[in-house]
Amino acid sequence: MAVGTRIKLSFMMFLEFFIWGAWFVTLGTFLPQNLSASGYEVANVFSTQSWGAIIAPFIIGLIADKYFNAERILAVLHLLGAVLMYQMYSSASVGHFYPYVFVYMVAYMPTLALVNSVSFRQLANPETSFSGIRVWGTIGWIAAGLTISFLGWDSTEGIKEGLLKNTFLMASVASLVLGVFSFTLPKTPPVGNGGNEKRSLSEILGLDAVKLLANRNYLVFFFASVLICIPLAFYYQNANLFLSEAGLANPTGKMAIGQVSEAVFLLLLPFLFTRIGFKNTILLGMLAWAIRYLLFAYGNAGELTYMLIIGIALHGICYDFFFVSGQIYTDAKAGEKYKSSAQGLITLATYGVGQLIGFWVAGFISEYYKENPTNDPLWQNIWLVPAGIAAVVLFLFAVFFKNEQAQMTDKSGR
Numbered sequence: 001m002a003v004g005t006r007i008k009l010s011f012m013m014f015l016e017f018f019i020w021g022a023w024f025v026t027l028g029t030f031l032p033q034n035l036s037a038s039g040y041e042v043a044n045v046f047s048t049q050s051w052g053a054i055i056a057p058f059i060i061g062l063i064a065d066k067y068f069n070a071e072r073i074l075a076v077l078h079l080l081g082a083v084l085m086y087q088m089y090s091s092a093s094v095g096h097f098y099p100y101v102f103v104y105m106v107a108y109m110p111t112l113a114l115v116n117s118v119s120f121r122q123l124a125n126p127e128t129s130f131s132g133i134r135v136w137g138t139i140g141w142i143a144a145g146l147t148i149s150f151l152g153w154d155s156t157e158g159i160k161e162g163l164l165k166n167t168f169l170m171a172s173v174a175s176l177v178l179g180v181f182s183f184t185l186p187k188t189p190p191v192g193n194g195g196n197e198k199r200s201l202s203e204i205l206g207l208d209a210v211k212l213l214a215n216r217n218y219l220v221f222f223f224a225s226v227l228i229c230i231p232l233a234f235y236y237q238n239a240n241l242f243l244s245e246a247g248l249a250n251p252t253g254k255m256a257i258g259q260v261s262e263a264v265f266l267l268l269l270p271f272l273f274t275r276i277g278f279k280n281t282i283l284l285g286m287l288a289w290a291i292r293y294l295l296f297a298y299g300n301a302g303e304l305t306y307m308l309i310i311g312i313a314l315h316g317i318c319y320d321f322f323f324v325s326g327q328i329y330t331d332a333k334a335g336e337k338y339k340s341s342a343q344g345l346i347t348l349a350t351y352g353v354g355q356l357i358g359f360w361v362a363g364f365i366s367e368y369y370k371e372n373p374t375n376d377p378l379w380q381n382i383w384l385v386p387a388g389i390a391a392v393v394l395f396l397f398a399v400f401f402k403n404e405q406a407q408m409t410d411k412s413g414r
Helices: 003-023 027-035 039-067 072-089 094-121 126-149 158-159 161-184 205-215 216-246 251-298 305-315 315-334 336-371 379-399
Strands: none
Touching: 003 039, 003 072, 003 126, 003 161, 027 072, 027 094, 027 161, 027 216, 039 094, 039 216, 039 336, 072 161, 094 126, 126 161, 126 251, 158 161, 161 336, 205 216, 205 315, 205 336, 216 251, 216 305, 216 315, 216 336, 216 379, 251 305, 251 315, 251 379, 305 315, 315 336, 336 379
8 A cells, every 4th residue: 555545544544533532522521511411411412422323324324335435425524524513612502502413423423434444445454454544543532632631621720711612613623624635535436336236224234133143142242232331331421520520630631541541452452362262351341341430439639549540541441352352253253244234233232222321321320419419429429330230241241151262353443
């Protein structure tokens, strides 16, 4: 692959995840602080990510894959995203903000698949070379968090002054840049019969792979994947607000430690997977979720700051050991015919249904403890809930999933 093409693809990945990290990490702090949102309203806003994940296959499978070059629809979606982000920046209430973030997520979530498609079509050996492109997405997410903390938008004073709204303006500008830049990307036309090949709706949504659920082990893994997304939603929805209220300096920048951890453990995953097996790898991922929330529940920004930092750093184990291992396991179980459908099914179950339930549960728990305070600190009560859920899922998976060997293949990226 030409050096120029590699640079273009890397810059594309950088901006793709810079945009997401520029506003999504601090969203849980922005909504209650700037728009006086309740726990339920925060949950509804975060749920737009899940609705976007559910709707995304229709856009990619029914429209992009058949009629348009991937790089062109990527450009259009990000240009639309720039306009929507500016409207979110200008919003003064949750009621005004919600329609824009809903449409934005419906437009943004398909771009996660589109950037992969553009990359894969240019790589001779995606299995070995894609990670070198995808890592720039992680760098972009980290850069966004560091920028927010460097500019002081997430500081105590910055939050009081309402500076977090600037994250949407920054994301809008980045989205505009990526939208224009996407027109310069390598041409990526529809594949198969000039784009006229027909795919059934069940194939597009991953429903062809439902037959995998007839396998007891995969059924256990499938439901565990849905349930573990509840603790995941707590982290996305509450972590930045919690760290800010706890008084941790530069919370958004420090949360980038989680992405560094993710990149490191992604490199270690193949070794651990082959050494300890799929079941034990998954169990370690679940255990990390429970430990992370216990650290959040009992840590503080004083002498126990290290507990908060360790909790953030566990993100690599939490995400890679469960979700990336799960993608590998799904690929191994599906067989050649249903590989794409199976990945679509597990993505729909996790980012769609699982996190949708998780955001609602997180919103309900947050609002419940605000309205019904106890003698224990508010955040301790909140974090103990996902810790308990992760522990229960861990126990059920350990009991009902029978150990087996799954063929390891090279996977990279979300």
